[in-house]
Amino acid sequence: MSTASAPLLSVERLTMRFGGLLAIDDMSLDVAARQITGVIGPNGAGKTTFFNCLTGFYKPTEGSVRLNHPQRGLMRLETLPSHEVAHKAQVVRTFQNIRLFPKMTVLENLMVAQHNALQHASRFSLAGLFGLASYRRAEKKAIAKAIGWLKRLELIDKANTAAGDLPYGMQRRIEIARALCVDPLLLCLDEPAAGLNPRESAELNDLLKHLARDEGIAILLIEHDMSVVMNVSDHICVLNYGRKIAEGTPTHIQQDANVIKAYLGEDDADEELHAEAKP
Amino acid sequence: MATLVLATHTISPAARFKDAVAVAFIALLLGIPMIGLTTVDQGGTLRVATRWPTLFAFVAVAFAGRLILRFAIDQFKAHQLTRERAVDVTTVASASGRAASPLLTWVGWAALGVALTLPIFFSDNRYVVDTATTVLIYVMLGWGLNVVVGLAGLLDLGYVAFYAVGAYTYGILATQFGWSFWEALPVAGAMAATFGVILGWPTLRLRGDYLAIVTLGFGEIVRVILVNWTELSGGPNGIASIPRPTFFGLELKPPGDDPTFASFFGLEYSPSHRIIFLYYLILALALITNVFVSRMRKLPIGRAWEAMREDEIACKAMGINARNVKLSAFAIGAMLGGFAGVFFAARMGFISPESFTFSESAIILAIVVLGGMGSQLGVVLAALVLVLLPELGRDFAEYRMLLFGAAMVMIMVWKPGGILAHREPTMRYVAEGDSR
Secondary structure, eight states: OOOSSOOSEEEEEEEEEETTEEEEEEEEEEEOTTOEEEEEOSTTSSHHHHHHHHTTSSOOSEEEEEEEETTTEEEEGGGSOHHHHHHTSOEEEOOSSOOOOTTSBHHHHHHHTTHHHHHHHTTTTHHHHTTOHHHHHHHHHHHHHHHHHHHHTTOGGGTTSBGGGSOHHHHHHHHHHHHHTTOOSEEEEESTTTTOOHHHHHHHHHHHHHHHHTSOOEEEEEOSOHHHHHHHOSEEEEEETTEEEEEEOHHHHHTOHHHHHHHHHHOGGGHHHHHHHOO | OHHHHHHHHOOOHHHHHHHHHHHHHHHHHHHIIIIIEEEEEETTEEEEEEOHHHHHHHHHHHHHHHHHHHHHHHHHHHHHHHHHHTSOSSSOOGGGGSOOOHHHHHHHHHHHHHHHHHHHHTTTOHHHHHHHHHHHHHHHHHHHHIIIIIISOOOOSOTHHHHHHHHHHHHHHHHHHOOOHHHHHHHHHHHHHHHHHHHHGGGTTOOHHHHHHHHHHHHHHHHHHHHHOHHHHOGGGOBOOOOOOOBTTBBOSSSOSSOBHHHHTTOOOOTHHHHHHHHHHHHHHHHHHHHHHHHHHHSHHHHHHHHHHHOHHHHHHTTOOHHHHHHHHHHHHHHHHHHHHHHHHHHHSOBOGGGGOHHHHHHHHHHHHHHOTTOHHHHHHHHHHHHHHHHHGGGGGGGHHHHHHHHHHHHHHHOTTOTTOOOOOSOOOOOTTOOO
């Protein structure tokens, strides 16, 4: 299933407890580099909590999250604050309920994502304040990168529009473009296809495959839209009540008895999986 | 493409001439009753007389003025276009991020022109220059608080504390250690910035209402300390005889032993020199504040402030250290308030805790909110309204504050986002051949 080399990210015995509620129960998962790993499960299974633990927004009660960073070596993500997970470990996430900077333009949103590099170049704003050449070069580079992603995600026409004024599907793409501007090693997407129409979903599929194969970005994907998950994932992990109930390739998952039971038994809304599961 | 774009903004000389003729015609129509005809008192009876030469001059001025104005606008627009088109596709000029709305730019420049020439026209009217100085202090405070509230979105109800820290730092340094205005200015700014960090540190996790309550308390703590720590601050009696600022070491006072401003430049001494000097001093400080804040806004830190206002969690997910960004906003806002405080102490010559009550914080906050959060020009307009309204209302005695309140309510009803609610992007993507 997974590649022979060491995984990019390995989650070991992760547990997250909120008072009496066990949101994640002893979960382990390996995420391979350059691959798309899907995380699925009924509503309330603990998928977003899992993301929050990975990216420093929650401190897990137990367990470890290790990242094999090509330049910085082994990093323990559970010990880092959220901004260092993004900045130093280059594990970048998006949000289930889109979190853009709504009054800022699309281009500005992508510039904010490059804050650390630019802030360093502006030398505590002094070089920037006096418009020194070193800062102007860094700014040009950052703009070029932002424009590059905007062009590839077909958002360039909207570069000067306030992000909050754009339609929902476009905002989803802007959030992905903004995350890409942070230079992620691992991109954690929380339901990127939610609210997209079938054509937009198909475009998202192509984009995700392209990012993993050609850009070498590992992707961790939470998704309810089975047409996306089953199509793009190399590997799928199924959560239910905070526990991992199955793991494997999409075909393997579609036939797994536990998964079918979890979906049919818990939530009528997610019948697509059942439909998909029958060959 | 290029000529086509130009054509939409410039008009041919013939069209320009026609346009001016139309304006002149309107001037003539208006001018006949207003200028052309006049009444003369002739032996107790009124008689209508004509003033055709004056009317002719009026129409001619309108005609020529329109021609010149039209020409200037075309030149300005053509210049803007060539500059924008010179920009490469991939390298967007952040320089083109200046105000895109020409009207607002013109209003800004006009306001600057008025501010620069005001003391020349009113050199013998102390009241006007004094009131204008007060307006400018509030403009500067508004621009400082704009960093914290308008850009970073941190609701600060205790801003007057930093104003007080600046004023008292100068007051104490000047009266007890003999520091001059210019020596104390940076120290007082640094002191206020330190207080900004002291306030910012414990409130990092707070937002909105909770932050407002803590900052409100902080403002009161500073005032209460100033009232009670008599050895340091003079308590309720305040600090008196604070030295006035000097003009590069030349004092502005009646001729004495030392060379004064008047004797050095061979002018006859006039008390209005000092008033006008103070006016230009606060104008310079306010303009430096404006340039500084508008430049900071276009730097990474400024964008991070705004992003923090929009969504703090998303900022963290983008790798931005929220603590540093918030503290820098508090520190810089406080520093600017401290500078304004130093000027206040130097202008008044006397400070006491009574000048730094909560109502001052409220007025400064009202200026920022009424002006439109984050808008620099809006702050100027709101400061004008908030300082001039009570002044103009002096004749109405006790109805003054009623008038003031009614005006604020009306502005918020008509313009809920503030007088100038429009947010100007810090940068703009301009594709080749695009005329925007």
